Amino acid sequence: MVATVLGVLLLVVGILAKPFLYDRLATVALDQKSTSVSEGRNMSALYAHDDNGSAAFDKLENVTLRSTRQVLGIPGAVKDAKKQDTDAFWQTTVRSQADLNGKWTDLTYSDEGVSFNRKTGESTNCCGDYKSAGDLADPTKTVPVSHQGLFFKFPFDVQKKTYKWWDGDLSSAQDMEYLREETLHGVKTYVFRQTTPKTEVTSRDVPKAIFGDSASGDVNAKVMYGNVRTLWIEPNTGVLIKGQEELDKSLQADGYDEVATTKGTIGYTEATVKENADKWGSKGRLLGFINGALTPLGIGVGILLVALGVFLLFGDRSARKRATTA
Structure with a gap:
């Protein structure tokens, strides 16, 4: 569950890095x-x-x-x-x-x-x-x-x-x-x-x-x-x-x-x-x-963590189901 939440968070950060974070930071001070x-x-x-x-x-x-x-x-x-x-x-x-x-x-x-x-x-x-x-x-x-x-x-x-x-x-x-x-x-x-x-x-x-x-x-x-x-x-x-x-x-x-x-x-x-x-x-x-590596890094690691979270979640359910059946 933790891996999935963290993965989703990194995905959001990666997707919003340029249009949100960079756009606001790349502005000179008044x-x-x-x-x-x-x-x-x-x-x-x-x-x-x-x-x-x-x-x-x-x-x-x-x-x-x-x-x-x-x-x-x-x-x-x-x-x-x-x-x-x-x-x-x-x-x-x-x-x-x-x-x-x-x-x-x-x-x-x-x-x-x-x-x-x-x-x-x-x-x-x-x-x-x-x-x-x-x-x-x-x-x-x-x-x-x-x-x-x-x-x-x-x-x-x-x-x-x-x-x-x-x-x-x-x-x-x-x-x-x-x-x-x-x-x-x-x-x-x-x-x-x-x-x-x-x-x-x-x-x-x-x-x-x-x-x-x-x-x-x-x-x-x-x-x-x-x-x-x-x-x-x-x-x-x-x-x-x-x-x-x-x-x-x-x-x-x-x-x-x-x-x-x-x-x-x-x-x-x-x-x-x-x-x-x-x-x-x-x-x-x-x-x-933020303008370069953050987007592919956030999206890439985010996808891996979401996949890991899903695998652990369903893997744990399958393991418990087999244990109950036995």
Whole structure:
């Protein structure tokens, strides 16, 4: 009797694993909260700051840069009741700093709000997406933006194919191509890469002083951007375990030498990678088991236990019947 009950239970679990358990677990949280830190050594950057009441522009070379990214889910941002089960809205802020004489000094600050599908990770623009238009002096200034593709994460059950990933500098989603598998701290990841050849993304008037010109006034400059972005993704959850960017951002103006605004390789610190691997490795394995082996295992073992229970039940009845007849 016990074997039969247990077998039926396992059959139910196996049958419902994907349509019930997996469907509910493979959904991102509305109240997400996380921090990731990236660092890059021997980088170049432009440091705009105030020097005794005057604007100063220091061209930093061979410095260490740090980028601290915080992600905060805002459940109340999804006001449409029909979308509350399918969409999430997360805010991400990034503060970039340079190590100047042993002190972390602020360089830039950004703030962005993104709405996306809780299962596929695709941008939905349902709930007032925005991006930062301010700076360190006024970090709250924002403008509306229409996002495309993936932003925070890949979909659950990641496939070895090309996805579209949002690039904020280009204001569009670009191909993120699958490269290979790689293990980080015992966690299997899929490695993807997005390559953007250096190109002009816009132009704007900037102070001549940026180019070392002592004359007052502005000059029209091309804003140049190139990047090789590599992401290590836990395939069951679609979460980033590690990220790295090979940046080449600069300003170009006729008659002046090019000025690097950010150049060099920056990526997640080893502490951030390990923390991500420790947190998402076990969750990924559990989700993969529910989405994969649990169904055939539950159904297979369930059938065997039910068969065993039936055999024991009728076998016991036959034995008792023979004993009574004798």
